[in-house]
Amino acid sequence: MPRAELIDDSRRSPKWKARREAIIDVSAPVFARHGYHATGIAELCEANELGKGALYHYIGSKEQLLADIHDRVMDEVMEGANRVANAEVSSSEALTMLGDELIGIIASYPDHVWVFLHEYQALTGERAERFRLRRQEFEQRVEGILTTGIRSGEFRDVDPKLTSRAWLGMHNYTYLWLKDHGPLTAHEVASAFDDIFIRGIATT
Amino acid sequence: MPRAELIDDSRRSPKWKARREAIIDVSAPVFARHGYHATGIAELCEANELGKGALYHYIGSKEQLLADIHDRVMDEVMEGANRVANAEVSSSEALTMLGDELIGIIASYPDHVWVFLHEYQALTGERAERFRLRRQEFEQRVEGILTTGIRSGEFRDVDPKLTSRAWLGMHNYTYLWLKDHGPLTAHEVASAFDDIFIRGIATT
Numbered sequence: 118m119p120r121a122e123l124i125d126d127s128r129r130s131p132k133w134k135a136r137r138e139a140i141i142d143v144s145a146p147v148f149a150r151h152g153y154h155a156t157g158i159a160e161l162c163e164a165n166e167l168g169k170g171a172l173y174h175y176i177g178s179k180e181q182l183l184a185d186i187h188d189r190v191m192d193e194v195m196e197g198a199n200r201v202a203n204a205e206v207s208s209s210e211a212l213t214m215l216g217d218e219l220i221g222i223i224a225s226y227p228d229h230v231w232v233f234l235h236e237y238q239a240l241t242g243e244r245a246e247r248f249r250l251r252r253q254e255f256e257q258r259v260e261g262i263l264t265t266g267i268r269s270g271e272f273r274d275v276d277p278k279l280t281s282r283a284w285l286g287m288h289n290y291t292y293l294w295l296k297d298h299g300p301l302t303a304h305e306v307a308s309a310f311d312d313i314f315i316r317g318i319a320t321t
Numbered sequence: 322m323p324r325a326e327l328i329d330d331s332r333r334s335p336k337w338k339a340r341r342e343a344i345i346d347v348s349a350p351v352f353a354r355h356g357y358h359a360t361g362i363a364e365l366c367e368a369n370e371l372g373k374g375a376l377y378h379y380i381g382s383k384e385q386l387l388a389d390i391h392d393r394v395m396d397e398v399m400e401g402a403n404r405v406a407n408a409e410v411s412s413s414e415a416l417t418m419l420g421d422e423l424i425g426i427i428a429s430y431p432d433h434v435w436v437f438l439h440e441y442q443a444l445t446g447e448r449a450e451r452f453r454l455r456r457q458e459f460e461q462r463v464e465g466i467l468t469t470g471i472r473s474g475e476f477r478d479v480d481p482k483l484t485s486r487a488w489l490g491m492h493n494y495t496y497l498w499l500k501d502h503g504p505l506t507a508h509e510v511a512s513a514f515d516d517i518f519i520r521g522i523a524t525t
Contacts, residue, residue, distance in 0.1 A: 155358045235439065276513065279505070282498060283491050283514050290490025301483070309480065311489050317521030 124126060136142045137175045140165050142229075144176075149228040152297045153183055153236040184244045190233040191251045193222045199257045208266030209319065212284070213311040215262065217304060219288045223295055225304035228290045256281055263318070284314055329367040339413075341379045343390045344369050346433075353432040357387055357440040372473045387440060388448045395455045397426045412470025413523065416488070416514040419466065421508060423492045427499055428507035434496045460485055467522070476522045486519055 129137075145205050147164045148156050158179060162172050174181040197218030201211050240248055259281040264270035287310055295303065333341075352360050352366045366376050380386040401422030405415050415516040427434050444452055470476035491514055499507065507512060 152356070152358055154356060255351065275517070279513055280517065282495070283517055286494025287487050287491040289485070290494050294486060306483065309483055313479070313484065313487055313518065313521035315521075317517035317519075 122231045124228060135177070137185075138313070140167075140172070140175050141182065141189055144182055145186050145189075145226070145232055146228040148183070148236065149231040152178070153179075153232070153239045180240065180244065183232070183239060186229050186232050186249050187237065187240070188251075190222065190229050191248070191255070193226070194219065194255055195251070197222065201262075202258070208262050208271045209267060209315045212266070212315060213308070214261075215259065216284075216288055216311040216314070217307040218308040220291055220295070220303045222292070223289070223292050227292065227296055230233060234292055237255060256285065259284055262264065266318075270320060273320050275318055287314065337379070341389075344371075344379050345393055346374070347387065348386055349390050349393075349430070349436055350432040352387070352390070352440060353435040357436065357443045363494075384444065384448065387436070387443060388452070390433050390436050391441065391452050392455075394426065394430060394433050395459070397430070398423065398459055399455070400466070401426065402459060405466075412466055412473060412475045413519045415466045416463075416519060417472070417512070419463065420488075420492055420515040420518070421511040424495055424499070424507045424511040427493070427496050428433070430502055431496065438493065439497055457500070460489065463488055470522075474524060479522055479525050484522060490491070491518065 130161070143165050144161055147160055156179075158172065159319055161179070161182070162169055162178075165172060167175075176185070197216060201214045201218065202210060204211065204214060206214065237248060238247075260277040263272060263275065263277040263284075267274055267277065288307075289307060295306065301309075348365055351364055355364070362373060362376065365380075365383070365386070366373055369376060371379075380389070396442060402419060404510075405418045405422065408415065411419065441449075441452060464481040467476060467479065467481040467488075471478055471481065492511075497512060499510065503504050505513075515519055
């Protein structure tokens with residue numbers, strides 16, 4: 118990616134940054150509805166009530182906007198993972214907390230997460246690599262909790278990598294139906310899921 | 322969907338049908354690579370080494386081709402589910418068998434499954450409804466195994482619908498990484514996953 122495409126927002130005003138955040142949030146449902154490639158700049162301008170020049174002033178490029186939506190999800194996910202890392206709890210409780218954080222984010226940002234999970238392949242070059250590393254970082258947090266639990270004897274001797282993928286699939290996939298989950302809250306869904314998962318890997 | 326768009330292939334020759342099947346299989350990776358909306362008829366013609374007229378002669382329309390890819394996956398999935406239904410096994414064994422069938426299909430048809438899971442929203446009208454019903458039919462098979470196991474006392478008193486979604490997420494999500502799962506076979510992945518899941522819902 119050419120350097121010039123990157124937005125250096127360190128010198129921007131709080132107002133500019135707030136407007137940019139708002140554009141990210143307004144654009145996520147537009148991408149979620151029609152798909153990234155099928156969404157034109159004209160549609161984004163209309164949704165954000167901005168002219169083309171003004172929109173580019175905030176987003177840099179359509180792909181940068183996509184990357185920003187990804188970062189918004191990953192920022193929340195890693196904040197949740199940090200809260201779990203800082204809590205002094207057992208491995209079972211840590212995994213349950215992390216599941217609760219993750220499904221909470223999926224419920225709070227359904228459109229962002231849809232774009233995040235469906236359109237990550239549209240990111241190219243440095244942006245694709247950055248996103249891959251951020252995802253990997255989260256996956257390693259899940260593996261880390263599993264490894265700690267195995268070492269302490271709380272969990273059976275499962276394969277941490279494979280087991281983290283089972284766990285991630287179970288949780289991430291809720292993005293397809295969580296909006297229509299009826300009377301259950303995101304917290305109740307997460308509790309039921311992690312109850313199954315923890316029993317599935319516990320030594321006792 | 323206008324009736325005229327439907328392909329009545331009951332009077333077609335075996336040769337015509339075989340050619341059509343081949344086109345479905347060649348086109349799945351093209352959609353998987355670029356996405357359904359971004360793939361033009363010209364690209365499909367090139368991949369299939371056919372002129373536009375000849376291609377339409379077999380596929381009817383681009384959306385019908387997408388529906389055919391979905392059906393190809395669902396046919397396999399339901400065949401697997403029928404094998405499980407006909408086996409005289411416990412509920413735990415039935416769920417383990419079904420997981421093995423499902424991950425086996427995901428491993429055998431990675432591109433079809435990618436299109437199936439990523440592009441189902443591009444189906445419209447009757448085709449979307451037909452696909453929704455076929456998916457639902459499979460989900461009900463999973464719920465059915467869970468309900469039987471709960472009644473027989475093999476499984477705890479979990480919510481069958483919610484638990485089926487946990488199970489489906491854990492299995493379906495493998496489509497994102499199963500190609501790169503290293504030394505493990507699809508069968509080994511399924512065994513590890515269903516071992517966790519069965520322990521998670523078992524009464525003992």
